[in-house]
Amino acid sequence: MNLRKHSYSLSILVLLLLLMTACSSDTEPAAVQQRTLERDTESVEDGQTLTVITNETEEKASKDKGKYQIQTRLTDFHMLNESEGIAWGLTKTALRLYLTEDYGETWVNISPSSNIHFVDKLEYGKDIFFTDKDHGWIVRNAKGRKETVLLNTSNGGREWQLSSLPGVGEVTALSFTSSMRGWVMSAGVTSPGSQEKSLFLTSDNGGKWTNIMENTDYPTSRMPGTIIPRTGHLKGMTFANSSFGLATIKETRGSKLYITRDGGLKWSSSKYVFQDEHLKNCDSYITGIPQFLGNTDEAWVPLNCTKNQKTYYSGYFSTDSGETWDYINFSLKPVDKLGTLSPIFKSLKEGWSVINGIVYYTKDMGKTWTAFPKDPGLTKHLAEFPIVSKMQFASSEVGWMLVETTDGKRSRLLQSMDGGQSWRIR
Numbered sequence: 001m002n003l004r005k006h007s008y009s010l011s012i013l014v015l016l017l018l019l020m021t022a023c024s025s026d027t028e029p030a031a032v033q034q035r036t037l038e039r040d041t042e043s044v045e046d047g048q049t050l051t052v053i054t055n056e057t058e059e060k061a062s063k064d065k066g067k068y069q070i071q072t073r074l075t076d077f078h079m080l081n082e083s084e085g086i087a088w089g090l091t092k093t094a095l096r097l098y099l100t101e102d103y104g105e106t107w108v109n110i111s112p113s114s115n116i117h118f119v120d121k122l123e124y125g126k127d128i129f130f131t132d133k134d135h136g137w138i139v140r141n142a143k144g145r146k147e148t149v150l151l152n153t154s155n156g157g158r159e160w161q162l163s164s165l166p167g168v169g170e171v172t173a174l175s176f177t178s179s180m181r182g183w184v185m186s187a188g189v190t191s192p193g194s195q196e197k198s199l200f201l202t203s204d205n206g207g208k209w210t211n212i213m214e215n216t217d218y219p220t221s222r223m224p225g226t227i228i229p230r231t232g233h234l235k236g237m238t239f240a241n242s243s244f245g246l247a248t249i250k251e252t253r254g255s256k257l258y259i260t261r262d263g264g265l266k267w268s269s270s271k272y273v274f275q276d277e278h279l280k281n282c283d284s285y286i287t288g289i290p291q292f293l294g295n296t297d298e299a300w301v302p303l304n305c306t307k308n309q310k311t312y313y314s315g316y317f318s319t320d321s322g323e324t325w326d327y328i329n330f331s332l333k334p335v336d337k338l339g340t341l342s343p344i345f346k347s348l349k350e351g352w353s354v355i356n357g358i359v360y361y362t363k364d365m366g367k368t369w370t371a372f373p374k375d376p377g378l379t380k381h382l383a384e385f386p387i388v389s390k391m392q393f394a395s396s397e398v399g400w401m402l403v404e405t406t407d408g409k410r411s412r413l414l415q416s417m418d419g420g421q422s423w424r425i426r
Contacts, residue, residue, distance in 0.1 A: 294348070
């Protein structure tokens with residue numbers, strides 16, 4: 001009898017221990033569970049080291065609790081303002097997307113589900129767009145029989161909503177002017193020198209998309225003059241507000257800038273941009289994506305001209321919402337070095353360029369450029385990562401730069417806090 005009682009008590013004790021172990025496992029803090037998962041899935045040899053915190057940790061405003069480090073391969077970034085920005089890359093077929101609100105000191109993983117597979121790296125303005133730290137959009141273009149998928153978040157990546165754009169073909173550009181209003185340009189049948197183009201508009205955060213322009217229903221000889229024709233391929237599109245938008249088209253012979261002033265319903269080509277007199281001496285040229293420079297009145301379009309295996313930089317600038325444009329031939333030496341980035345502008349006057357490891361700065365629309373003293377930190381990183389794939393400044397002082405190896409397999413995100421004079425790894 002005593003032995004039976006002892007055995008019964010021992011069984012109860014073992015059962016209680018098992019239950020306590022199970023409860024402990026089930027109630028493990030979310031930050032720890034996520035930390036373990038991400039270390040397993042995001043470890044990339046010699047990748048960018050980021051200090052990551054979870055959303056829960058961020059909300060509690062705990063100084064050190066929940067912080068951990070990962071290594072990840074970054075392929076692109078976008079600054080939202082001086083202190084906030086996003087950076088991303090692919091781990092196998094999973095998108096890894098991070099948000100910082102403190103100048104890159106810490107990051108929050110805001111990636112969508114890894115069950116949504118991506119094949120190609122995502123480009124800002126084509127595959128991904130954020131209006132602010134809370135509202136963002138991601139495109140996964142159709143592959144094979146799969147439909148084009150749109151993901152959007154309204155709470156800084158804590159949740160992603162999924163919707164589809166059936167039958168739209170490949171998305172070639174997206175632009176949003178608010179969390180509710182945005183445009184998606186897609187390409188249908190595409191051939192050398194020709195591309196079917198359709199433009200969709202949402203005014204309710206993607207709840208409904210309306211086709212407001214397409215060029216598929218017209219014969220080439222009777223194409224209306226108010227739409228973007230099938231001739232040429234879209235290089236980029238951007239909107240400044242609910243009415244004013246720009247789109248660059250690269251044609252077999254020449255390029256055109258199209259302007260809309262009614263939200264994308266009607267388009268017309270500018271007679272001032274990509275003129276023959278600016279292109280006639282080029283062996284080849286690259287037209288850039290149009291960009292607004294702080295307000296709806298000021299915009300610019302980059303133009304790179306190659307002649308005798310050297311690249312010359314220039315651009316078109318408008319101060320009157322695209323009514324007229326001034327052509328500026330930048331006073332920079334022509335370059336032939338692999339990995340040289342085209343000049344970038346933050347405002348109508350302020351711009352930066354990196355040539356042979358030296359950062360140049362202009363404050364007069366590219367008419368004159370000042371070379372900063374060679375920075376040892378930048379020189380060190382460019383020795384290992386010689387390709388400058390992107391640079392952006394959110395203010396006159398704060399900017400980021402993404403540098404890569406020549407094989408494109410490794411990268412580093414750098415930051416400047418003094419207007420481009422010095423750079424450190426972020």
